[in-house]
Amino acid sequence: MKDLIRKLPLPAALAALCATPALSQSLDETINGVFAASTGWFVSLIFAPIPGTSFPWIVAWLVIGATIFSVYFGFVQFRVLGHSIGLVKGDYSDPNDAGEVSHFQALATALSGTVGLGNIAGVAVAVGIGGPGATFWMILAGLLGMASKFTECTLAVKYRNEYPDGRVSGGPMYYMTKGFAARGVGGGKILAVVFAVFTILGSFGGGNMFQANQAHAQLTNVFGDFPGFITGIVFAAIVFAVIVGGIKSIAQVTEKVVPFMGVLYVGTALIILLMNFDMIGWAFGQIFAGAFTGLGVAGGMAGALIQGFKRAAFSNEAGVGSAAIAHSAVRTKEPITEGFVALLEPFIDTVVICTMTALVIIITGQLVADPATGLYIVGEGGAIQTVDGNSGVALTSAAFSQSIPFFRYILVVAVILFAFSTMISWSYYGLKAWTFLFGEGKTTELVFKLIFCFFVIVGAAASLGPVIDFSDAAIFAMAVCNISALYVLMPIVKAEMDSYLSRLKSGEIRKFA
Amino acid sequence: MSSTIVVAHDGSDSAERAMAFAVDRAKAIGGSIIVAHVLEWSPYSFLTPAELEERHVRRKQELERAETALLGPVLKAHAQSGVPVSSEIRYGHVTETLLKIAKDADAIQIVIGRKGAGSFADRFFGSVAGSLVQTCPVPLTIVP
Structure with a gap:
């Protein structure tokens, strides 16, 4: 599978551009080899199967976590949806707080970090290996994940740090240290440090290399093959300009364009579904049949389930703790309200956008x-044979282009923007973890930012297989720490939720006119 | 009996002319003045994570700047006029927020200048004057 995206012909024009194509290809291969060799042990540890089964323990960990939170909070994700939308609209925001970070802004920023290539390329990987049935498990994981997101974002706001100068910093590192102390449980500090280490790795993996890798894959898919490190250097230069050079305009433009690309993407998917109206029933038939039988995919039903759960978790990051960092900046007197808002995130990301990709x-x-x-x-490697031998983002591109041929060009722009906005968000998440470990300061921050840019190049140059494995492993390792912390702290969230909901019911909390 | 006049002020010369006009009116009717400055803001805009982190600080700075550099001198300049002048700084959609300020103060009139300076002022007095004309529930004076 990993070499499929590189098998496209090398156009003469690009060959001329790269003075020494043979050398550059071998550079890619060297980066690839070193990368695979140095991360392999970590990947095997995270994805080790539960003894006696083929089921990775980490997937079970995430799903069991999400299920426990769903049950513990009485399926809060389905009870408060209307109120969540009211909060995002600003119905419950104090007009005197205008100019502060609104619920909408916190949600939009967190979403631009999660809506990324997981939704376009990740889903293609899931369906490409797990078959249509993976979609069913992906949606289920998305719905359950809403409860995980609710828990972590409430805690992130409740235990954030507010500095004397007015800046706020929040996230799992802070609720692990402060929340554990509040509950009188030890080990919070150690857990926070381990979490921060994994967050830094995650910010290099899924938040960076996977994005660069798939952006490059889509570029070669449309414009012909050329060495990955070229894409990597261009991307790294732009990321460098934003995070080191402080050129805010690039990030601001991206933040504004990404939501429109998201709407355009979902809109196009809907048009394709309408064009194939008669097939929708069949597609859902395939999804349900595949979910419980596997329809011949590698690993059968379990294969479909593992792929669906994995890619859902990777896409919406529920239980991982990353988005909690972005959500913590909101201005609210009630931390629980940010939890109610945050639970919309897996819904939009997975239940809506990922499902669209899968259906197309x-x-x-x-x-x-x-x-x-x-x-x-x-076929070989466990992937389902596709019409043109595509995998990853190329598969999504082929699917969309079949109905709307020029869409692959729009998809290139979407992929690059999504990749870029996700990188910007993750560079921030990683930086927060980095400063949590090493303290704030210009030099320490610069070191992190330079390493981050370096990994952009590595990500674009390496092939999909090792990159996606390491990306998943690092992000799931965050979830190991984060969900453990959520178990300890969930009674605090429960108390907040019960208090808030009873005041909402009694009319003590009401809309501002 | 309240006879408050709201003056929209962005620090420009035309806003100052509007202010002078309003002071004369208030003197004549024995009323008071609220100088209002609105910082354009939408809760539905998109920000980067770093901007989220700094938003609270920036807001404080912006309010402080508006208070000391913009409305402070205005209040000082008209302190001797014998008309009670107070200030009001808010975030929001400019037209809507001006109407809200006028409504909250039970104002009898809104006075704005016609042409400001700079891009913000252009927006302020371009569309704002136009939409105020359409929506203002109290008499509106536009001072050229």
């Missing part, structure tokens, strides 16, 4: 099935 891939018939048995044909 399924409906446009990208996956090759045996006409006699109806089972999907699995």
Whole structure:
């Protein structure tokens, strides 16, 4: 699978551009080899199967966590949806707080960090390996993940640091230290340090290399093959300009364009679904059948389930703790309100956007099935055979282009913008973890930012396989720490929630006219 | 009996002319003046994570600047006029917020200048004058 995206012909023009194509290809391979060799042990540890099964323990960990939070909070994600939307609209915001960070802004910023290539490329990986059935498990994981997100973002606001100069810093590191102390539980500090280390790794992995990698894959897919490190250097230069050079305009433009790209993406997906209206019933049939039988995919039903859960977690980051850092800046007297708002995030990200991608891939018939048995044909490496041999973002691109040929060019722009905005968000998350460990200061911050830019180049140059494995591993390692902390702190959230909901019911909390 | 006049002030010359006009009016009717300055703001804009972190600080700085550099001199200049002048700084959509200030103060009139300076002022007096004309529930005076 990993070499498929590189098999496209090398156009003469680009060959001329790269003076020594042979050398640059071997540079890619060297980076790739070193990368795979140095991260392999970490990946195997995180994805080790539960003894006696093929089920990775980490996936079970995330899903069990999300299920426990859902049950513990009485399926809060379905009870407060209306109120959540009211909060985002600003119905409950004090007009005197105008000019402060609103619920909408915190949600939008957190979303631009999560809506990224996970929604476009990650879903293609899930469906490409796990078949249509992976979609079902992905949606289920998204719905359950809303409760995890609710818990972590409430805590992030409650235990954030407010500095004398008025800046705020929040996130799992802070609720681990302060929250554990409040509950009289030890080990919070150690957990926070471990979490911060994994956050830094995650910010290099899923928040950085995976994005650069898939942006490059989409560029080569549309414009022909060229060495990854070129994309990497260009990306790294822009990221450098923003995070080191402090050129805010680039980030601000991205922040403003990304939501429109998101709407455009979902809108286009809807148009394709409408064009294939008669196939929607069939597609859902495939999703349900695949969810429980696997329809011939590697690992059967468990294979579909693992892929769906994995990619959902990777896409919406519920339980990972990353978005909690962005959500913590909101101005509110009630931390729980940010939890109510944050739970919309997995819904928008996974239940809406990821499902759209999956449906388009399924409906446009990208996956090759045996006409006699109806089972999907699995090629080498466990991936389902696709019409043009595509995987990852190229598969999504092929699916969309089949109905709307020029869409692959729009998708290039979307992919680059999503990748870029996710990198900017994750550079911030990583930096927060870094300063939590090493203290604030110009030099220490610069060191982190330079390493971050370096990994942009590595990510674009390495091939999909090792990068995606390491990205997943680092992000899931964050979830190990974060969900452990959420178990300890969830009674605090429960008390906040009960108090708030009873005051909302009694009319003590009401809309500002 | 309240006879408060709201003057929209962005620090420009035309706003100052509006202010002078309003002071004369208030003197004649024995009323008072609220100088209002609105900082353009939408709770639905998109910010980067770093901007979120600094938002609270920036807001404090912006308010302070508006208070000391913009409205302070205005209040000082008209302190001797014999008309009670108070100030009001708010964030929001400019037209809507001006109307809100006028409504909260039970104002009898809004006075604005017609042409400001700079891009912010252009926006302020371009569309704001136009939309105030359409929506203002009390008499509106536009001073050229």
